[in-house]
Amino acid sequence: xxxxxxxxNMGTNWGWGASSAVHRDASTxxxxxxxxxxASYGAFDPRLSVHYKPAEIAAARERxxxxxxxxxxxxxxxxxxxxxKGDLELAEQLLSEHLRGTPEDVALARTIGVIELxxxxxxxxxxxxxxAYTADPLLCETPIDLRAFPGGTTQIRRAxxxxxxxxxxxxxxxxxxxxxxxxxxxxxxxxxxxxxxRAAAGGLEQTLVARFRGTLARPDQSAGxxxxxGKK
Numbered sequence: 001x002x003x004x005x006x007x008x009n010m011g012t013n014w015g016w017g018a019s020s021a022v023h024r025d026a027s028t029x030x031x032x033x034x035x036x037x038x039a040s041y042g043a044f045d046p047r048l049s050v051h052y053k054p055a056e057i058a059a060a061r062e063r064x065x066x067x068x069x070x071x072x073x074x075x076x077x078x079x080x081x082x083x084x085k086g087d088l089e090l091a092e093q094l095l096s097e098h099l100r101g102t103p104e105d106v107a108l109a110r111t112i113g114v115i116e117l118x119x120x121x122x123x124x125x126x127x128x129x130x131x132a133y134t135a136d137p138l139l140c141e142t143p144i145d146l147r148a149f150p151g152g153t154t155q156i157r158r159a160x161x162x163x164x165x166x167x168x169x170x171x172x173x174x175x176x177x178x179x180x181x182x183x184x185x186x187x188x189x190x191x192x193x194x195x196x197x198r199a200a201a202g203g204l205e206q207t208l209v210a211r212f213r214g215t216l217a218r219p220d221q222s223a224g225x226x227x228x229x230g231k232k
Contacts, residue, residue, distance in 0.1 A: 078094045079093075082094060083149070089119070095112050106132040110128075117162070122162045125159075125178075129178045138211070141211075173198075173204045176195045177208075
């Protein structure tokens with residue numbers, strides 16, 4: 001018998017007559033070998049795959065980077081961004097999520113309440129806004145900035161009309177309070193005072209009534225949308 005002794009690998013990698021070249025699977029790029037342990041394959045080289053498309057991989061990585069950056073933004077930032085874009089539903093969801101971690105933020109609670117009014121969730125919005133004023137009566141010294149909300153005066157007036165209707169019902173001092181706050185934001189102090197007196201007659205906490213009444217009596221009260229140039 002010619003050749004080397006039995007059992008000697010004749011210069012091959014895997015056995016008798018096998019090629020010493022490294023063969024790779026066309027779909028994965030991994031080396032292909034007979035009965036080879038997984039640890040011997042080494043790292044996957046994507047450039048050897050028939051599916052390797054650099055432009056698509058770069059685009060996917062960019063999408064992942066943007067998604068990661070968005071996820072790292074706070075609920076507050078994302079919520080206010082959604083509000084600025086007019087996406088009330090998303091803004092309400094994101095800001096409410098932020099409020100769960102900062103329940104003492106009464107100004108944010110009021111903002112969410114106004115969003116709920118604009119979404120026609122009048123009773124829910126009224127209760128949230130009234131609760132914010134009750135928790136911190138000093139909030140009445142900072143009128144709602146209506147410019148932060150989409151839709152302009154038309155949407156705000158429609159929401160205010162819904163609140164005013166609710167305020168006429170017995171036992172709804174909370175709605176009368178919110179109606180006063182919306183009138184204050186529009187710069188209509190006479191209307192705000194009338195709703196505040198209705199709220200007081202309906203049992204609104206007197207400390208809040210006194211604070212709000214004093215705020216409305218100040219000559220430096222600023223309005224929301226209606227106070228801008230060109231608005232009547």
